[in-house]
Amino acid sequence: MPESRRITVIAGGVGAAKFLQGLLSIYPNKLVTAVVNVADDFRLHGLAISPDLDTVTYTLGGRVNPDTGWGRAEETWRVKDELERLGGQTWFNLGDLDLALHLYRTQRLEEGATLTQITLELCKTLGIEARLLPASDQEVRTQLKVQGQGWVDFQDYFVAQQHNVAVEDLRFQGMDNAAPGPEVISSLEECDAIVIAPSNPFVSVRPILEISGVTDVLRERKHDVVAISPIVGGAALKGPASRMLEEFGFERNSVGIASLYKDLAGTLVIDEVDSELSPQVESEGIRALVTDTIMDNPTRAAALAQAVLAEFSAAEEEQQ
């Protein structure tokens, strides 16, 4: 694809951050926009925490913990250790460097700045040239109905309970009143290519898709959309995506992902180990692109991004 096309990526946390890092290593950064999930956001100790935005910001700013894919490199735990001694809640593991960002964001929110403005400020400070857009500046909060527990907040499910429980239902509180963040819709309408990153389709991608107007654009632009499956060999590389596929009645593999995205994307990228699933994916009405999707280092992430760019070029040529 010529290096003048604008690309918008629909992004959750770790998987999206790795893909973006790969893409930005081979493509003009200023042409890339990421619309990032905010439905994982929550308040703890009074602080406004945005886990997906933070993961993407730390990764693209070159400050992420390379071992986990989230949190800060060279992190220390001076505050958390003391909080533990005081009898406070430490289940979320707030590191000292990470805390500084939450203090910054919370203070700026209280001063009246929007999450979008704050994100752009942080990108500028951290030298990130790609554009990161929170999906919404309003509060959207994922809740899961957990067997035997009723509705629980996302971070309770995901971090405190380590998503090790059965989910019966899903909802996004505040979604009805949430407007898309500034430039979210225009970034999807005006770009040349859209990527759905290999993020959890239920709790990372869907809360972006459900923001008013987003799904409409994707449906209309289906042939400019490439989705990357987060499932490899029947399992998610991270998190509860494969388990959730089954819990919500889908096949626990990339065919399940295909049936979720078939109306929104022209192509689904699936991993080489799942190549035999290609016919089933394509029978859902979505082209299957088989390539290496495991991004365990920046070189492999760049190769995946390269494959996605090649797919857009092929689609462009086909349309001409």
Added chain:
Amino acid sequence: MPESRRITVIAGGVGAAKFLQGLLSIYPNKLVTAVVNVADDFRLHGLAISPDLDTVTYTLGGRVNPDTGWGRAEETWRVKDELERLGGQTWFNLGDLDLALHLYRTQRLEEGATLTQITLELCKTLGIEARLLPASDQEVRTQLKVQGQGWVDFQDYFVAQQHNVAVEDLRFQGMDNAAPGPEVISSLEECDAIVIAPSNPFVSVRPILEISGVTDVLRERKHDVVAISPIVGGAALKGPASRMLEEFGFERNSVGIASLYKDLAGTLVIDEVDSELSPQVESEGIRALVTDTIMDNPTRAAALAQAVLAEFSAAEEEQQ
């Protein structure tokens, strides 16, 4: 004074904390209550910060920075340094250990605990046997009318501007609706002796006195009240107390303090260097007790506490 009497101390920050530390080193801790100023409290980065309560807590819990008299010993600045790199506000100098306490307090407030409950929890955790009572569980906020600036919040005046500006007026926002904290009034009514600690009379003591009911008890019990002047040789040992005396039309020495407290205390403790002010203090209608009031180490603080206890004993014998 027999070691069975209950003592309640009206307390601000550093001066009060040092006096309490001295008192607790020579007296049964369980018989001592401190009613602590909360009008310096504020929110920063979304966190609930209570500077006077923290200073007293850290001092009595053996964790205060011995060089400053406030903040934590062995403090580190990992979060603050990163916050500075992110372009955040760092004027209040939040240390890592100190932050842990603010995170704890903020979280507990959001869970519905009162400031009094939280303070008692922290005392238990830090092994403090004396009872610390916030003057109120409601929000009271000191504001100062600064020449050329209008009304500013206390921490802006005190920390950001280092109280290096002329004050024209003083007010306590929220005071009309602030109820005394649980046991505040009963601790003053039922104790055997009341001490007004050597704290700033305008911004530390007065916001306690103005809490509904407090001044009434002191007036009634005037002869059970000993106040300690925070002014030595015409200057406050710390902070703007002496400057404020002049700004509010009082003599800039312990005679000014006497005229502030004459209806509330039977005795005013003044420093040896001010012994020649005794007659003027007593002409205000308050007994002058001359002793060493400089608490630059725990031994001197204990000696001051001993002198105050002796004064109560003398008053008791006189009344018999």
